[in-house]
Amino acid sequence: MSEDIEGAAPGFVRVRLDLSYDGKDFSGWAKQTERRTVQGELESALRTVTRSPRTYELTVAGRTDSGVHARGQVAHVDLPEDVWAEHHDKLLRRLAGRLPHDVRVWKVAEAPAGFNARFAAVWRRYAYRVTDNPGGVDPLLRGHVLWHDWPLDVDAMNRAAARLVGEHDFAAYCKRREGATTIRTLQQLSWERGADGIITATVRADAFCHNMVRSLVGAMLFVGDGHRDADWPGKVLAAGERDSAVHVVRPHGLTLEEVGYPADDLLAARARQARNMRTLPGAPAGSLAGDGCC
Template sequence: MSDEVEPGFVRVRLDLSYDGRDFSGWARQAGGRRTVQGEIEDALRTVTRSAETYELTVAGRTDAGVHARGQVAHVDLPEALWAEHRDKLLRRLAGRLGHDVRVWRVSEAPRGFNARFSAIWRRYAYRVTDHPGGVDPLLRGHVLWHDWTLDVDAMNEAAKPLLGEHDFAAYCKRREGATTIRTLQELRWERLPSGILEATVRADAFCHNMVRSLVGALLFVGDGHRPADWPGTVLAAGVRDSAVHVVRPHGLTLEEVGYPADELLAARNLEARNRRSLPGDRTTGGDAGCC
């Protein structure tokens, strides 16, 4: 599948962040719900005085209430429009966008770049406090309160069998025609000097509810309600387990998206679009979706 930019257009990369609490997720929705995509596309149309709305493609389609510090998107703009507005676009967007979403950088993307399919990993952080007094009021929109003392070592031990390429059907909300096979590259917990526990979760891509389900399973281990081998047993079963709790979205932040060197972008696009399966598994799906 070709990802060539149409003649007369230029692909523009946007690096952005947002506080997700007042958004109904990333993707534009019918019915007037406020979304990050809708907010930015409307602002782009307004500040460039365009009659047309130019659609954004994003690295990670975050759910309602999920935050982003290092989100990446791209948009294809007419060459004349880009030439006219490129030097003033960042400041004009800042003046138009709501206080809870910011574009930090706009740049002409290298050949072959696709914000979604060029990405080789996405890194999320989930933040939890087990302080008996609850969450610092200044952090309440970004940290989950867990009302049990958590054992970081136990959670890290339980995370080990989840690393690598697996079918994460047990931790994902299935979507028609989409694969749940992912490569989990990093999953670890640490207790920060502030006392907050931070999970770092990095994978080539994520299926729906995957991060929040993994965190929920590991919290059950950390507070002693489940043994350390339970998350791995759930994974091996390959089906959704009603005991796996999908934690609330406000503790989750997309921190960073990784891309290969410019000369490898086109090859990565093709690789990411390919359907994949595990050895001996004929079931495949075509979605390289996220979150």
């Protein structure tokens, strides 16, 4: 069945799932042959609990990479009307009994008209957590916090981050994919040190291209520890090419925290808009994939 970006095909119901997972033991979201993935586990569980002879494919807001976590992930699946009618009131509890402990579905509901988990989203918000404590990372947090073994200047990182906010071509911070643009609107990039000493980067954008968040964090850390000045990340952005000095930091510090959607009556229009081509003035056209990570 081909997917209609603005709703389910006749005879099907579009169902929204809100979920979270610990990415440590997953090879990312997208299902792969002979590799354990979040999508693979969820689709298998859905097939089992609905006693269906076929697999119903999930569409997700952000296809997280191997080792990346999610607290506020959103997906949708189109189920036959009779399957939904039979199972909807028991689906959440049955999924809890079938899924492994490192992935949980928290809400299952019929989606409003025009909803598409991927294309109707207007922003994704990630958090990257790091500590510069000379003793290292709290053992209870080691799977979610990066240790950086140089003292970090949060003010300097925020000065550098401010130069990157806005709509830009982030080619210098992305792994290119053929046919996809690297133009994104970075709505927020900020750093804050908590009372526990953990420094959290909040990164929010309309969408992300591959390795974008972890590349931005890598550049900011070089500023924070004094190896580069606050102007350097902006110069890298303006150059428009990958810089070998920009490191893609490890995935375990990264968590997809939340996905934002417009009001219900604007969902279909947003889904259509996200499928359109988007460029900066004078730039070649390219499709906005809308769900790259991170």
